[in-house]
Amino acid sequence: MAPGGGTYEAAESRPAFADKDMASISVELRSSPFRKSASSAGGLYRARSNSEVHELLECPVCMNLMYPPIHQCPNGHTLCADCKAKVHNCCPTCRHELGNIRCLALEKVAESLELPCRYQNLGCHDIFPYFSKLRHEQNCGFRPYSCPYAGSECDMTGDIPFLVTHLKDDHKVDMHDGCTFNHRYVKSNPQEVENATWMLTVFNCYGRQFCLHFEAFQLGTTPVYMAFLRFMGDDCEAKKFSYTLEVGNNGRKLTWQGVPRSIRDSHKRVRDSLDGLIIPRNLALFFSTGTSSERQQELKLKVAGRIWKEQ
Ligand SMILES: [Zn+2]
Numbered sequence: 001m002a003p004g005g006g007t008y009e010a011a012e013s014r015p016a017f018a019d020k021d022m023a024s025i026s027v028e029l030r031s032s033p034f035r036k037s038a039s040s041a042g043g044l045y046r047a048r049s050n051s052e053v054h055e056l057l058e059c060p061v062c063m064n065l066m067y068p069p070i071h072q073c074p075n076g077h078t079l080c081a082d083c084k085a086k087v088h089n090c091c092p093t094c095r096h097e098l099g100n101i102r103c104l105a106l107e108k109v110a111e112s113l114e115l116p117c118r119y120q121n122l123g124c125h126d127i128f129p130y131f132s133k134l135r136h137e138q139n140c141g142f143r144p145y146s147c148p149y150a151g152s153e154c155d156m157t158g159d160i161p162f163l164v165t166h167l168k169d170d171h172k173v174d175m176h177d178g179c180t181f182n183h184r185y186v187k188s189n190p191q192e193v194e195n196a197t198w199m200l201t202v203f204n205c206y207g208r209q210f211c212l213h214f215e216a217f218q219l220g221t222t223p224v225y226m227a228f229l230r231f232m233g234d235d236c237e238a239k240k241f242s243y244t245l246e247v248g249n250n251g252r253k254l255t256w257q258g259v260p261r262s263i264r265d266s267h268k269r270v271r272d273s274l275d276g277l278i279i280p281r282n283l284a285l286f287f288s289t290g291t292s293s294e295r296q297q298e299l300k301l302k303v304a305g306r307i308w309k310e311q
């Protein structure tokens, strides 16, 4: 797991409550259960009671927050709709037959709750009504990024500095400093264009990181190579940059000018949208350096590029 990923735990992130406070909290809970707003002195109590109710709303099977319809067994054990569909009508807690009982009380409680964003420990301090929390979290600027390395089943998530270290240490990705580059890609057996990721290089410039992907795949019936840039950050920032990629030889060249895509967009999504430099294989072989018989054995492409910030 990435540092900081994980679920919200209000109780642990706050200093322990004094005994005196605990006593008044239980009074508060009894007298005005789960009230949305409280007097100014009730701020802490509200957080505390919210966190306890928050636990009640956690599905005991998948640990996610439950949203209506919330189900319960005849003995009162609750579970979420997704899990209910998977447990073959048998309560996971007591094994009793589940039936079709809704837990309307808990659904009502959920409606009245306000909870902090689950990425609070990553820097988001917003509080949301229960039902808009999920929607916010899907777009929260503090949500962790997924590992941009493609072609492997990597489910690492984290912030950008963490992922840069992860790419370097765990995927052995090449790192380069500077806004211009001149890269040589060598591919043995260019007659085989398998659907595969070929190469990832990370560039450090303007204090930010960019992933240059280079790969080979079949576009319809045409084998192609494709190079494109992704920005390690959000889309609104990615749009402030532009880049060019150039490949050529023998007095001819192909140039692509584009805008890096955020790594919030999956590698596959960017690739499938063909948002990058696409080189059909016959052209790639033409651009390849070396004699013609060498080119059949090994494709050597020089790709030059530049990244700049738009004013
Ligand atoms: Zn569940």
Ligand SMILES: [Zn+2]
Pocket (backbone or CB within 6 Å): 073, 074, 075, 076, 077, 091, 092, 093, 094, 095, 096
């Ligand atoms: Zn049960």
Ligand SMILES: [Zn+2]
Pocket (backbone or CB within 6 Å): 117, 118, 119, 120, 124, 125, 126, 136, 137, 140, 141, 142
């Ligand atoms: Zn947030």
Ligand SMILES: [Zn+2]
Pocket (backbone or CB within 6 Å): 147, 148, 149, 154, 155, 156, 166, 170, 171
């Ligand atoms: Zn990874």
